[in-house]
Amino acid sequence: MTPPEPQRAVEQLGLDDLQEVWPLLDGDDRRESLLALERSEADEFFLSLSARDQSGVLVGLPHAQARAWMRLLAPDDAADVIQGTDREHRDELLRLLDDPTRREVQGLLAYAEDDAGGLMNPRYARLRPDMSVDEAIAYLRKQAREQAETIYYAYVLDAQDRLLGVVSFRQLFSAGPAQTVSQVMNAEPVTVSEETDQEEVSRLFARHHIIAIPVVDGENRMRGIVTVNDIVDVVREEATEDIQKIGGTEALDAPYFEIGLGRMVRKRAGWLSALFLGEMLTATAMGYFEAEIARAVVLALFVPLVISSGGNSGSQATTLIIRAMALGEVRLRDWWRVVHREFLSGLGLGTVLGTIGMVRIFAWQAMFRTYGTHAVVVALTVGFSLVGVVLWGTVAGSMLPFLLRRLGFDPASASAPFVATLVDVTGLIIYFTTASLVMRGSLL
């Protein structure tokens, strides 16, 4: 009996096993195990990969196989792969394409990745308005056989490629065979321009429940289509970016385990250091109140409680507004309505926390006599400060995304830690000012 050969292990992986271990494999192992699959399985697996994984596999693959897989990709997907490849390998991959596709892909590479132009597929099914329904079906059948493109909607163009209307397969199929395409088509389709932001495109899909949106230029000439499948990825990526920013990191732009440790630390250290520099102001602010703390050390005990309550209520407000903005529920000009709402919310939340805080102090006083003769002033200081700090945290947290968007930044950069830091510094000032008002003549 020959023992199993360990160096073959990777090659013998089945499709399911490969999906399982894929994230753990390096580039060479990935290429090797893909090539060990049956041809049709390998093709399918390759197509199911993300653009960055496809790029990683293609660079370093034998030329014939790389060419076969590059040519399996739709032009917009090929453009994504090339965009995800190091500059020195881009030309190499572009040369694998046939001439007309390469020109299409080069055209797509000129668009910003986040615009409709960067998402669109330049291939789509087209019809003329005066065709009969039967002619249209026969013509589409021929196109389906010859070209790999989305054919669930066909786009009706005039001689100058201007978009006249859209007709779905459903509509063609359910129409009488002798009707013309222009009688059946929807003559007022939803369209976007090449510069429409992908967030806006995804909102149109959500609103209209369609499978593809045509992209037209300034003269209403058809440039391509964006499909709903592209949009699932977009919605997911945008949410990932927003969540990472809200957590106080730069967007990673790669799966957690695939990003190098050094790069990960750098992406996190930037924001963390910036927040740290901001938070240093707390030490400065506390320095101004050093004399008060020396006289009434009890004040210091509640500092973390008071300022973190401001930070927490600010985090709530800012994430609610960031998300509502991303979903289009709240627009820049709604800021005044938001201030109004958040002022009332903050007052309510502050009252709840202030009450709990005062109850806690009186309870400890009753049980342990923790605060000696000063329980009432301590309780009042903490209670009033909490109302002020939570109110301020809520209003500041809700306004920060508006301010950032107004200044042209991403509102999601108003991360929970950013708001917490901002509110910590001002919270200290609110707390010690309240203390000096309430405690004047007793403790201070």
Added chain:
Amino acid sequence: MTPPEPQRAVEQLGLDDLQEVWPLLDGDDRRESLLALERSEADEFFLSLSARDQSGVLVGLPHAQARAWMRLLAPDDAADVIQGTDREHRDELLRLLDDPTRREVQGLLAYAEDDAGGLMNPRYARLRPDMSVDEAIAYLRKQAREQAETIYYAYVLDAQDRLLGVVSFRQLFSAGPAQTVSQVMNAEPVTVSEETDQEEVSRLFARHHIIAIPVVDGENRMRGIVTVNDIVDVVREEATEDIQKIGGTEALDAPYFEIGLGRMVRKRAGWLSALFLGEMLTATAMGYFEAEIARAVVLALFVPLVISSGGNSGSQATTLIIRAMALGEVRLRDWWRVVHREFLSGLGLGTVLGTIGMVRIFAWQAMFRTYGTHAVVVALTVGFSLVGVVLWGTVAGSMLPFLLRRLGFDPASASAPFVATLVDVTGLIIYFTTASLVMRGSLL
């Protein structure tokens, strides 16, 4: 000249105006302005609304119009509308449907909203395996005319309704007319069961770039389809829930401006109060170190800086892991790899912040002699504490989502404020313990 009648203002709104002001209108105004639109525009507008808005419009509408609009909805959408309606009005809406559709909808209402069964449409195009391609196309054309359903894929079923394969329109169209359906179809389609969670369904769409997934029961009998359009909404809603939880709120389940102020405050007060109770431990912990603070007030000055650095690094780590889990990049059994990575990240980040902190203290000392004769011990205490607190915050923040998932909770509940609170309390202990080690014999 007659002056314009102000009470007509709402009725005269065009389609675009209506979209603009829609969020601001109450139920009566919404119904009134919809009914004032042209019929086809009103239908289109109604279909573009969210299920909760549709429900709000339908209840209170004249019977004939309510019936017409209920019957425009696909069964899965009708089920969503009914699920979003108060219990007392549900039967009223159900009775508007025709008998077979009502039975379909009642079947769908039995599924959990978050499962594939709760998303699926029980209507789909079906074919028999022995049909010729030409017969299949003619048959689908007839079905398209008679029924309102997704026809971009047709499902090939045996006599017991078991799923044999899937054939796309593309495949039918590009096949030779005399081939049989079973020769053309994909015999190993991706399927889900009725109980598959919607997150898992959305991952399958992202991976396979398909437009619909068939839902089958335990015996491989076809129950319905989930379309990619449903999934765009799912991905969006799941991200919204996660973001709201990360921000430390209960999921709102409604657009920002549509939720009543009282309900909004209650949704936020719950978590905020829980966090506040946790944060009270900081006052208790500080109490243990009251004597140290009295002796070295300078210690109190750096409390917010040190503990917030732990909170910020914890927020980063927890949001990165929550998102990576939601995307399926990190699984429960990866926890050990994550600990390893986050330990190294935390050490790196802590060293960066500790160094900045020490530089800051020496700089202030050089410029203002802020710390008298104790600059070195203060700097060492702050520096070492920062390394410890950031390391602890990073590791604890990254492990909390694992712990929550292991216990059966949503990992996204490991919100940034939750982690910050957890780390604040332990951070204080790390800080004062470091101080008592470093300062023994000098300040303490």
